[in-house]
Amino acid sequence: MDRVIRYFKNDILKHIIYIGVFWILIGFVLYPAFNTFLSSLKSQDGLTLKYYKDFFSNKNNITVVVNTIKLGLATVLVCGVIGTGLAFYVNYFDFKYNNIINKLLLTPIMIPGVIIVIAFIQLYGESGLITSTIELLFNLDKHPYSFKGFYGILFIHAYTQYVYFYLNVSVSIGYIDYSTIEAAKNLGASKLKIFTSVILPTITPALATSSILTFMSGIGSFSAPNLLGHNYKVLSTQILLAKTNNYMEIASVQVMILLFTGLVFLTLLRHYERSTKIEMSVKGKAIRPVKIKDPKKRKIYMALAGFVILTIILPILTIFLLSFVKPGTWMINIYPKEFGFDNYMKIFTKSRVFAPFKNSISMSLWATFFSLVLGVPCAYIINKTKFKAKGILELLVILPWAMPASTIAINMINGFNKPNIFVGNNILVGTYILLPLAYFVGIIPLMVKTTGVSLNNLNNTLIDASKTLGASWKNTFKKIIIPIISPGIIAGAVLGFIRCVGEYTTSALLYGVANKPISIAMVNALYEFEIGLSMAYGVLIIVITSILASLMMKLRR
Amino acid sequence: MKRFISLLLVMLLAFSLAACNSNDVTENKDSEKNEENTELEEKIVVYSTHPEDLLEYVSGKFEEKTGVKVEFINLRGELADRVRAEKENPQSDVMFGGASSLFIDMKKDDLFEKYVPAWSNDIKDIFKDEEGYWTGTIQTPVMLFYNNEMLSEKEAPKDWSDLANPKYKNNVLSRNSLSSSARATIASLLYQYYKDDNMEEGWNFINEFDDNVKGYYGSGSLQFQAIGRKEGAVSFSVLNSIIDNKEKNNLPLSIVDAKSGSPVITDAVAVIKGAKHMNAAKAFVDFVGSPEIQAELANKFNRLPTHPKAIENGKAWMKEAEYKVMDVDWSVVSKKESEWIQKWASEIEAE
Numbered sequence: 001m002d003r004v005i006r007y008f009k010n011d012i013l014k015h016i017i018y019i020g021v022f023w024i025l026i027g028f029v030l031y032p033a034f035n036t037f038l039s040s041l042k043s044q045d046g047l048t049l050k051y052y053k054d055f056f057s058n059k060n061n062i063t064v065v066v067n068t069i070k071l072g073l074a075t076v077l078v079c080g081v082i083g084t085g086l087a088f089y090v091n092y093f094d095f096k097y098n099n100i101i102n103k104l105l106l107t108p109i110m111i112p113g114v115i116i117v118i119a120f121i122q123l124y125g126e127s128g129l130i131t132s133t134i135e136l137l138f139n140l141d142k143h144p145y146s147f148k149g150f151y152g153i154l155f156i157h158a159y160t161q162y163v164y165f166y167l168n169v170s171v172s173i174g175y176i177d178y179s180t181i182e183a184a185k186n187l188g189a190s191k192l193k194i195f196t197s198v199i200l201p202t203i204t205p206a207l208a209t210s211s212i213l214t215f216m217s218g219i220g221s222f223s224a225p226n227l228l229g230h231n232y233k234v235l236s237t238q239i240l241l242a243k244t245n246n247y248m249e250i251a252s253v254q255v256m257i258l259l260f261t262g263l264v265f266l267t268l269l270r271h272y273e274r275s276t277k278i279e280m281s282v283k284g285k286a287i288r289p290v291k292i293k294d295p296k297k298r299k300i301y302m303a304l305a306g307f308v309i310l311t312i313i314l315p316i317l318t319i320f321l322l323s324f325v326k327p328g329t330w331m332i333n334i335y336p337k338e339f340g341f342d343n344y345m346k347i348f349t350k351s352r353v354f355a356p357f358k359n360s361i362s363m364s365l366w367a368t369f370f371s372l373v374l375g376v377p378c379a380y381i382i383n384k385t386k387f388k389a390k391g392i393l394e395l396l397v398i399l400p401w402a403m404p405a406s407t408i409a410i411n412m413i414n415g416f417n418k419p420n421i422f423v424g425n426n427i428l429v430g431t432y433i434l435l436p437l438a439y440f441v442g443i444i445p446l447m448v449k450t451t452g453v454s455l456n457n458l459n460n461t462l463i464d465a466s467k468t469l470g471a472s473w474k475n476t477f478k479k480i481i482i483p484i485i486s487p488g489i490i491a492g493a494v495l496g497f498i499r500c501v502g503e504y505t506t507s508a509l510l511y512g513v514a515n516k517p518i519s520i521a522m523v524n525a526l527y528e529f530e531i532g533l534s535m536a537y538g539v540l541i542i543v544i545t546s547i548l549a550s551l552m553m554k555l556r557r
Numbered sequence: 558m559k560r561f562i563s564l565l566l567v568m569l570l571a572f573s574l575a576a577c578n579s580n581d582v583t584e585n586k587d588s589e590k591n592e593e594n595t596e597l598e599e600k601i602v603v604y605s606t607h608p609e610d611l612l613e614y615v616s617g618k619f620e621e622k623t624g625v626k627v628e629f630i631n632l633r634g635e636l637a638d639r640v641r642a643e644k645e646n647p648q649s650d651v652m653f654g655g656a657s658s659l660f661i662d663m664k665k666d667d668l669f670e671k672y673v674p675a676w677s678n679d680i681k682d683i684f685k686d687e688e689g690y691w692t693g694t695i696q697t698p699v700m701l702f703y704n705n706e707m708l709s710e711k712e713a714p715k716d717w718s719d720l721a722n723p724k725y726k727n728n729v730l731s732r733n734s735l736s737s738s739a740r741a742t743i744a745s746l747l748y749q750y751y752k753d754d755n756m757e758e759g760w761n762f763i764n765e766f767d768d769n770v771k772g773y774y775g776s777g778s779l780q781f782q783a784i785g786r787k788e789g790a791v792s793f794s795v796l797n798s799i800i801d802n803k804e805k806n807n808l809p810l811s812i813v814d815a816k817s818g819s820p821v822i823t824d825a826v827a828v829i830k831g832a833k834h835m836n837a838a839k840a841f842v843d844f845v846g847s848p849e850i851q852a853e854l855a856n857k858f859n860r861l862p863t864h865p866k867a868i869e870n871g872k873a874w875m876k877e878a879e880y881k882v883m884d885v886d887w888s889v890v891s892k893k894e895s896e897w898i899q900k901w902a903s904e905i906e907a908e
Contacts, residue, residue, distance in 0.1 A: 231773070250899075331786075332806075365569040372562075427645065429642060430643055486561075509638075512648060513630055524609055529781060551564065
């Protein structure tokens, strides 16, 4: 009897969760996006495909679409090579400084995109620090390279987005079963064979997830194409242009094309991921880091890694350096000469200065909290249950990926500028909560995916065992599932939090007088010809996110 | 894991309490006011395109004088979109700044409340809406300029048409099509051909200009830095930015008084229709365009006033009016701008 009641209770709880999850996803993801879809079809005399026809009959528009896809694919390729390589370097081989290196490698993600782009221009632009130094050293009379257009954008994407590969692959390397490798070795398998049939399948979910993440941010990124693209146009900049020109139909068509591109890529990768899915064995044995014994090899390896790491920390050093440059001394000279605390003084003596810091942190915490509440059950339902509508659920969850930040913002405005039934008939535009909700929508896929990577490595036998032994659905979740997947959850939460703290594009469209975030304060300085001041804001963002992120990471165990 | 969750919750609570108690308190009281009341509300919300230190200055002065608290944000290019999006439930009371062509456009969408401040009687008709929906407080000329260590006065361009001269090939730097000053400039230049019914030549000009352009910049800071570091010699920008960079950042810049004149954007102010703090909003418009405040903005922020008395009390160069004004009909430009800029950006700039 007791068990029947418990079972019944669990069932109700399960249904409440299902309904809640769908309510949130439909209300905050699907309904707003559907509004945008409608506006791409709406004309004075009913629904029409006219705007799509017009769009594709112009060859310039086709170039833009091709540019966008090309950029997305190249971003995946470059980030995949760098991120996976680094993940193996840190986790598979045993070196002294791996711990510090690991932290350094995560830093690019803590810096808001705009600031990174500026730092890169200061380093590699036509009169940048590195460019000029190379010219001086080799006595060149021509610029050694042009940091513009496609390759310029790609360089920045590689820098900002390899972290997704690095992080996800790192997590999944932890799940490589060493006993299988040993067994394979004993049976005489070649190194290549071990890699393709033991290691690769284990990291495939991580590779697929990261590919999707980088592809989406590759096709949706705005700061880099806007500041570096010059005549290399992509959809995200064209959307803003159409919007500025008040051509809402064109903007909606472009948004839909971007969304469609994203969905196609997503479907392809999901297909690939499914076809290679394997079940983890129960008695996994974690791999031990391997020592490279040959001193020559060791040196080459270290030199190579040293170079990569230098490239990675250079922009961060630049941001720190430039934040100390005295205002007004450096728009002409290439090497800064006068330093001081002027920029920091200015930040801290300005009135209304602390509000942006407070706003950013509290809004990001809200978004992270929402994403945990929604993301963990979603990931579980998708990966571990036989729920009938889980295909739809999965589509809803990853839909925000196919939307660049500005699209999410536009959808939020369209969805919530009139009374909306999903939020109790309130108007949310202009309220404090709208921006955290937009952040939340943006990080749903990240949260579900990183949790999913861990869940994929969770063996069903354990769950079945727990159920057979009479543990409730709730207890199984709490005692078995959560502990095993918590590294993935925490990684997702930290990543999501960090993404929100420095988020600029959505913020610019949705912030109001009550919740101006720090990224806006930073970019405002940039618009007022104070590069040093905006760098100082950048440094403060990096410091805050590092402190909070390491605090969260500490509590991992 | 448990500790992780509890830390998250504690931080959430702490920051939310800190962030929330400052807002929302005044909301309820304000909505209870009746129409007849002329008493000023406790606060107003200003959406603007002006830089923060200017807004801080104006707000400080206004709070001092009236006791009304000013909350502002600088929305730049997003301003019009935002006001449109909030039409059903306006969050702002005043729109302060933005080109008159934008105001003309937005007036058609019924976004403004008619209000004629006293000071508007003294300013020229070109600076205000004839029906009183918006009024100009600042003139913003867009001027040609060059790095005078790279070009002598003789070599420097004399007029906008020189931007298409092959001798400046790869020596012209421009903002991109998302910049409001670049948009206004390109549209004004095209308007010169449009009024003679000669658009074909106009597009030829833009094409040749594009051939000369070395880079389209997405940020003013990067544009001026590139000029300062001699990546290119010739560019154009709003006058106060050029002066700021000469004075604050010590760039060697010379300004060109173009032969055919420079386009002068009028920065206007308007009361938002359905504003929740209507009386204070009107008081703010009265205040911000008054000759005293216009003169202070002129002296502190290099903003050229619209009010003759403020020009009198402004900086020396403002009195001399040392530049010619380009003949631009902004009501025509406001109709055509989007179409022209879309073509420029997606067909010419992209190549």
